[in-house]
Amino acid sequence: MSEVLVLVDHVDGEVKKVTFELLTAARRLGEPAAVVVGAPGSAAKAKDALARHGAAAVYVAESDEAADLLVTPKVDVLAALVGSAAPAAVLVAATAEGKEVAGRLAVRVGSGVLADAVDLDGEGVATQSVFGGAYTVKARVTTGVPVISLRPGAVEAEESAGAAAEKTVEVPAVDPARAVRVTRREPVTGGDRPELAEASVVVSGGRGVGSADNFAIVEKLADVLGGAVGASRAAVDSGYYPHQFQVGQTGKTVAPQLYVALGISGAIQHRAGMQTSKTIVAVNKDPEAPIFEIADFGVVGDLFQVAPQLTEEIGKRKG
Amino acid sequence: MNIVVLVKQVPDTNSERRLTDSDHTLDRASADVVLDEINERAVEEALRLQEAHGGEVTVVTMGPDSATDALRKALSMGADKAVHLSDAALHGSDAVQTARALAKVIGTVEGVDLVLAGNEATDGRMGALPAMVAEVLGLPALTHARKVEIDGTTVRVERETDEGVAFVEASLPAVVSVGEKINEPRYPSFKGIMAAKKKPVATLGLADAGIDAAEVGLANATTTVLEVAPKPPRSGGQKIEDAGDGGVRIAEFLVAQKLI
Numbered sequence: 001m002s003e004v005l006v007l008v009d010h011v012d013g014e015v016k017k018v019t020f021e022l023l024t025a026a027r028r029l030g031e032p033a034a035v036v037v038g039a040p041g042s043a044a045k046a047k048d049a050l051a052r053h054g055a056a057a058v059y060v061a062e063s064d065e066a067a068d069l070l071v072t073p074k075v076d077v078l079a080a081l082v083g084s085a086a087p088a089a090v091l092v093a094a095t096a097e098g099k100e101v102a103g104r105l106a107v108r109v110g111s112g113v114l115a116d117a118v119d120l121d122g123e124g125v126a127t128q129s130v131f132g133g134a135y136t137v138k139a140r141v142t143t144g145v146p147v148i149s150l151r152p153g154a155v156e157a158e159e160s161a162g163a164a165a166e167k168t169v170e171v172p173a174v175d176p177a178r179a180v181r182v183t184r185r186e187p188v189t190g191g192d193r194p195e196l197a198e199a200s201v202v203v204s205g206g207r208g209v210g211s212a213d214n215f216a217i218v219e220k221l222a223d224v225l226g227g228a229v230g231a232s233r234a235a236v237d238s239g240y241y242p243h244q245f246q247v248g249q250t251g252k253t254v255a256p257q258l259y260v261a262l263g264i265s266g267a268i269q270h271r272a273g274m275q276t277s278k279t280i281v282a283v284n285k286d287p288e289a290p291i292f293e294i295a296d297f298g299v300v301g302d303l304f305q306v307a308p309q310l311t312e313e314i315g316k317r318k319g
Numbered sequence: 320m321n322i323v324v325l326v327k328q329v330p331d332t333n334s335e336r337r338l339t340d341s342d343h344t345l346d347r348a349s350a351d352v353v354l355d356e357i358n359e360r361a362v363e364e365a366l367r368l369q370e371a372h373g374g375e376v377t378v379v380t381m382g383p384d385s386a387t388d389a390l391r392k393a394l395s396m397g398a399d400k401a402v403h404l405s406d407a408a409l410h411g412s413d414a415v416q417t418a419r420a421l422a423k424v425i426g427t428v429e430g431v432d433l434v435l436a437g438n439e440a441t442d443g444r445m446g447a448l449p450a451m452v453a454e455v456l457g458l459p460a461l462t463h464a465r466k467v468e469i470d471g472t473t474v475r476v477e478r479e480t481d482e483g484v485a486f487v488e489a490s491l492p493a494v495v496s497v498g499e500k501i502n503e504p505r506y507p508s509f510k511g512i513m514a515a516k517k518k519p520v521a522t523l524g525l526a527d528a529g530i531d532a533a534e535v536g537l538a539n540a541t542t543t544v545l546e547v548a549p550k551p552p553r554s555g556g557q558k559i560e561d562a563g564d565g566g567v568r569i570a571e572f573l574v575a576q577k578l579i
């Protein structure tokens with residue numbers, strides 16, 4: 001069985017959930033081989049988790065440069081492995097960085113690339129959701145080793161024992177003229193809430209929330225539901241909530257079990273990021289707000305009355 | 320500082336966007352097309368850098384004849400000249416082919432120090448084209464910038480992604496993609512619009528740009544679409560007026576749906 005290379009998404013060896021989703025999808029195509037590119041010591045930390053999720057092999061590509069240079073070391077290592085291991089496919093997470101790795105790798109090795117797949121079958125056919133979920137597209141790579149990025153949260157991760165046999169690979173030296181050096185990082189501190197893209201409940205606030213302080217109302221409802229907090233672009237532009245929580249066309253795409261929209265009008269660009277949610281609940285004081293066209297349950301009313309009452313009611317029911 | 324800005328005409332996100340039944344490519348006839356908003360920000364950033372460092376700003380696009388409108392918009396904002404790669408053979412080109420073709424066009428512009436682009440188009444969401452162009456050109460790719468600074472031959476960028484902010488730097492020439500929060504693009508002035516009409520727009524065919532027809536187009540694409548299915552539009556459900564118990568009513572709905 002051919003190997004399927006999975007680029008491990010990790011921070012200093014702390015493996016992100018999407019990696020397990022990639023390993024699960026990889027098993028449909030062949031034998032998953034995890035590729036850890038990072039600072040020395042990363043793979044040792046990551047190994048157990050990778051073994052639990054079916055990694056037959058772990059390629060260890062570690063160096064200080066691998067951690068300090070942006071994207072390029074990952075492309076270099078994967079390109080070398082595509083040459084030496086002749087994999088059936090390369091899978092990466094469809095994050096900002098992963099999409100870049102995938103695109104550049106395809107250019108480098110002369111392959112085709114499919115971005116942001118929401119599913120992948122055993123024949124290498126990827127499902128994509130385009131124009132904010134208006135279309136479902138099935139596509140495949142026809143040239144070279146398929147390179148595919150998978151949307152976080154789209155495939156359910158399943159445990160499966162793997163040998164996780166370590167193989168050390170070299171991180172090629174990067175030409176200084178092409179290198180992008182990271183001089184400092186300010187990581188996002190997510191707090192206790194689940195990640196927006198992976199949460200099963202998302203509670204979002206819009207311009208109607210009115211201020212950064214008032215976003216506490218949105219957060220309290222999200223917390224009692226165990227959900228993530230999102231925001232419309234208008235709320236972000238008004239400085240109510242940070243940019244990385246923006247949902248929509250130019251923000252995150254979410255598809256939770258439950259999406260609650262508070263004080264959001266439901267502009268087409270906002271809907272593009274949330275309309276494939278399983279159940280949508282909206283609170284808006286304007287009965288004509290377009291969000292009601294797609295809401296399974298809508299309340300025409302003041303969010304400052306309705307949302308705290310809902311938070312309290314859920315709290316009561318939970319006991 | 321000579322800057323090339325890559326721009327793209329996309330279907331307006333305010334209109335319904337469709338794929339054609341015949342070959343699953345974008346149905347350009349069905350939607351209003353506009354200069355992608357993120358590209359306006361890339362043009363704006365180029366103009367600000369030009370104000371500080373001098374040089375020329377060239378906008379480059381690949382697309383059908385109508386894409387000239389996107390170029391004119393960029394020129395009316397203040398860019399100096401434009402290059403339009405337009406050839407029927409390009410129809411249906413995929414991301415890898417597009418990156419290679421754009422790299423060739425950038426190669427026709429002399430003395431390029433910086434290539435600027437939007438981080439992600441609203442119609443494709445590949446989110447990687449600028450980096451792919453950099454890969455073809457052998458240049459560093461500094462993507463998702465919320466701030467760009469030029470210091471001699473060094474470019475410094477604050478890169479904002481889900482992971483947080485990374486402060487990154489590289490040597491020029493380089494490719495930089497900008498994010499949504501980088502700036503507010505200026506509106507073209509009346510004077511700018513008039514001046515744009517006289518600015519040079521070079522239209523290149525494949526041969527002019529040195530592109531082999533076998534490298535581009537649907538027939539030579541590296542990926543293929545097997546099937547396209549429109550999702551049925553979502554319809555609204557229950558809508559109630561809040562009579563003082565709106566929160567309780569939602570909780571009851573969530574219980575009925577087994578969501579709590």
Ligand SMILES: Cc1cc2nc3c(=O)[nH]c(=O)nc-3n(C[C@H](O)[C@H](O)[C@H](O)COP(=O)(O)OP(=O)(O)OC[C@H]3O[C@@H](n4cnc5c(N)ncnc54)[C@H](O)[C@@H]3O)c2cc1C
Pocket residue numbers: 205206207208209231232233234235246247248249250251252262263264265266267268269270273283284285286289301302303304332356441
């Ligand atoms: C290229 C492009 C990309 C875009 N990308 C995105 C994107 O990614 N995400 C996004 O969200 N938008 C995006 N937009 C912007 C989008 O068009 C809308 O402007 C935006 O979604 C509006 O946000 P909003 O609903 O919070 O604000 P508004 O449209 O101003 O709506 C506020 C709503 O709050 C209601 N309200 C006010 N007070 C209360 C109250 N006390 N109780 C209850 N309801 C109240 C009002 O009735 C109103 O409906 C994009 C636009 C463009 C052109």
